[in-house]
Amino acid sequence: MRHTVLTGDRPTGPLHIGHYFGSLANRIRLQDEHDVYVLVADYQVITDRDLPGEIRRNTVDVVLDYLAIGLSNTTIFQHSAVPELNQLLLPFLSLVTVSELQRNPTVKDEIAHSSQAAVSGLMFTYPVHQAADILFCKGDLVPVGKDQLPHIEVTRVIARRFNERYAPVFPVPDALLSQTPLLKGLDGGKMSKSRGNAIALKASDDETAALIRRAVTDAERHITFEPERRPEVANLLTIAGLCTGRAPEAIAEEIGDGGASALKRLVIEAVNEFFRPIRDKRRSLAEADVHDVLRAGNARAREVAVRTLDEVRQAMGYAFGP
Structure with a gap:
């Protein structure tokens, strides 16, 4: 229909x-x-x-x-x-x-x-x-x-x-x-372009990296996907999963004791790789x-x-x- x-x-x-x-x-x-x-x-x-x-x-x-x-x-x-x-x-x-x-x-x-x-x-x-x-x-x-x-x-x-x-x-x-x-914003609140906690589609690789490095996580080193107990970590894992086509649980298991820094490095790479063709197209318009x-x-x-x-x-x- x-x-x-x-x-x-x-x-x-x-x-x-x-x-x-x-x-x-x-x-x-x-x-x-x-x-x-x-x-x-x-x-x-x-x-x-x-x-x-x-x-x-x-x-x-x-x-x-x-x-x-x-x-x-x-x-x-x-x-x-x-x-x-x-x-x-x-x-x-x-x-x-x-x-x-x-x-x-x-x-x-x-x-x-x-x-x-x-x-x-x-x-x-x-x-x-x-x-x-x-x-x-x-x-x-x-x-x-x-x-x-x-x-x-x-x-x-x-x-x-x-x-x-x-x-x-x-x-x-x-x-x-x-x-x-x-998806939540990188500060843990509602993602919004007016609240300064979001990654713009047109952001450069460096701008994306800087924003994700500042993202809120928590004090636990071992990375797990627990949306209710660890919403900020789960949000980053969800973003990585959407960009890579993988389950957030599998990504968390892969990172393990790598901590927030390893998680953020993975998210930066995933986001920049996924949105690169869109950003290239935008620059041509x-x-x-x-x-x-x-x-x-x-x-x-x-x-x-x-x-x-x-x-x-x-x-x-x-x-x-x-």
């Missing part, structure tokens, strides 16, 4: 290896089997910060990462370039309550790590904005991590309520969970390639959004004429 898939990233900085194993690799597989839309969510950057930062540079960085990993058979587009998509936010907000938004666990986490002086109203609309992102193209399959499941549930609620109140316009989307374990991709993707996304908004207006009784 062919699905319409919506996925994407906020352009707050270059993408990292957690993105790759958590979602990007899955997009590469999906693009040949389904209709895939990849959103550069530039409007959502101001959700949890007062200023968008270097939004143009970050957008170019994200799209270069997409092209370097091999996303080619997809519609890559910018949030800000599709105003019809954002018009869906108003009717969608009427379908959820304030209390439903306030108790969303993902919103609570974003608020906790927000860099805003005060929490904006936009923060609480974040899940509804994501619903508009998914439903504008009639997305019915959304690749997400476990931390994003509450947002998908909001989208499902909005789709059902719109269909019941007005007309059956939208599919009720399903989440597609990655089989890859959630130019900003003009990004412009070409976004020009075509933005036009395609707008065509789809115009049709969907027209259906919504018809269903709600706002449209006039044929």
Whole structure:
């Protein structure tokens, strides 16, 4: 069965290896089997910060990462370039309550790590904005991590309520969970490009080595794979396993009494070897390639959004004429 898939990233900085194993690799597989839309969510950057930062540079960085990993058979587009998509936010907000938004666990986490002086109203609309992102193209399959499941549930609620109140316009989307374990940051917290604890896809060999050498481990010399008791060590073993195709337990047994230094040397070599072709490809790309991709993707996304908004207006009784 062919699905319409919506996925994407906020352009707050270059993408990292957690993105790759958590979602990007899955997009590469999906693009040949389904209709895939990849959103550069530039409007959502101001959700949890007062200023968008270097939004143009970050957008170019994200799209270069997409092209370097091999996303080619997809519609890559910018949030800000599709105003019809954002018009869906108003009717969608009427379908959820304030209390439903306030108790969303993902919103609570974003608020906790927000860099805003005060929490904006936009923060609480974040899940509804994501619903508009998914439903504008009639997305019915959304690749997400476990931390994003509450947002998908909001989208499902909005789709059902719109269909019941007005007309059956939208599919009720399903989440597609990655089989890859959630990678932690090198400081033991959530891996995030904004928290400075991640290895960027575009990082050089030396930058990668420096980051991994600073990674948090523990005081035990013998290396074992025990995610509950030794989460930081297990995280490094998981990264090495993903890059080499080996089981983390086998890698731990091989290192044995070599300690954290031997573990980190192995992880450095594994990461640099795995991502070398992607980094080489990225260096061969130019900003003009990004412009070409976004020009075509933005036009395609707008065509789809115009049709969907027209259906919504018809269903709600706002449209006039044929």
